[in-house]
Amino acid sequence: MPLSRARCPACTLPLGDPPHPTLVVRCGRCGLTSNVAVAADGTPAAFDVAFVPNKIVGWFAAARVATAQGAPGVAVGACSACSTPLTIAYDAPVVLPCPHCSEPISGAAVDVLVDQWPEPWTKVEGGGIDLEYRLGLFDDKTGITAGCATCGAPTPPNDPAVRCRACGAATWVVRPDGVRVQLGARVNGTRGGRPFNAVVPIGHAEAMLRRDAALGSNDRSGGALLGFTGVGCAIFIALGVVGILAIVLLVVALR
Ligand SMILES: [Zn+2]
Ligand SMILES: [Zn+2]
Numbered sequence: 001m002p003l004s005r006a007r008c009p010a011c012t013l014p015l016g017d018p019p020h021p022t023l024v025v026r027c028g029r030c031g032l033t034s035n036v037a038v039a040a041d042g043t044p045a046a047f048d049v050a051f052v053p054n055k056i057v058g059w060f061a062a063a064r065v066a067t068a069q070g071a072p073g074v075a076v077g078a079c080s081a082c083s084t085p086l087t088i089a090y091d092a093p094v095v096l097p098c099p100h101c102s103e104p105i106s107g108a109a110v111d112v113l114v115d116q117w118p119e120p121w122t123k124v125e126g127g128g129i130d131l132e133y134r135l136g137l138f139d140d141k142t143g144i145t146a147g148c149a150t151c152g153a154p155t156p157p158n159d160p161a162v163r164c165r166a167c168g169a170a171t172w173v174v175r176p177d178g179v180r181v182q183l184g185a186r187v188n189g190t191r192g193g194r195p196f197n198a199v200v201p202i203g204h205a206e207a208m209l210r211r212d213a214a215l216g217s218n219d220r221s222g223g224a225l226l227g228f229t230g231v232g233c234a235i236f237i238a239l240g241v242v243g244i245l246a247i248v249l250l251v252v253a254l255r
């Protein structure tokens, strides 16, 4: 939707240009109010989406909880104080004035904004792993489903249920446009040298990411340990040189 609105309907100039209007969004966790810069084409202007693994685990956990409650809303960024996703309800009215002529682009948040839930990503490398983790927003018409974000039970696209039969959490959210959507996790890259591409329930992805990040960092600390050994050798050799010098000096002094 925002792509087709990339140019202003009134003045035809690009809507993504600065100055960017701001949306006032309150963090649902710590209560901090943020002014989020959002271009009039609906794209948040300053959201840094390259996350470290720990931060994306928190992002996934928030997506799991929001999905289970059946109201993920549209994410526009992360709270600068606590990293919690800043979200706006699908049907909340949003007005973004054109940066050139001030013509307002207005509508429901889901239609006007580019949802940032799937944007943050992280990469885990080391220990035979080279994987990128991010969320995906799946629409049940595509036939791709991730499964229950909470317990991982399957969520067939042809099943009219919007709650998990196993744990009762919401599995599908019906957007105002009638489309059923679900957040899941995408894991892409290689594992043990083989291609690894999967769509997994968010809860499973959190556990998988924690494991992979630990394997990756073990691999890295292995490298650090080698470095340490190298330094140790250098010290040993240096001490040896000092020792030889001392003996030489002693021999010279005894003469
Ligand atoms: Zn916060
Ligand atoms: Zn305009």
Ligand SMILES: [Zn+2]
Pocket: 148, 149, 150, 151, 152, 153, 164, 165, 166, 167, 168, 169
């Ligand atoms: Zn479940």
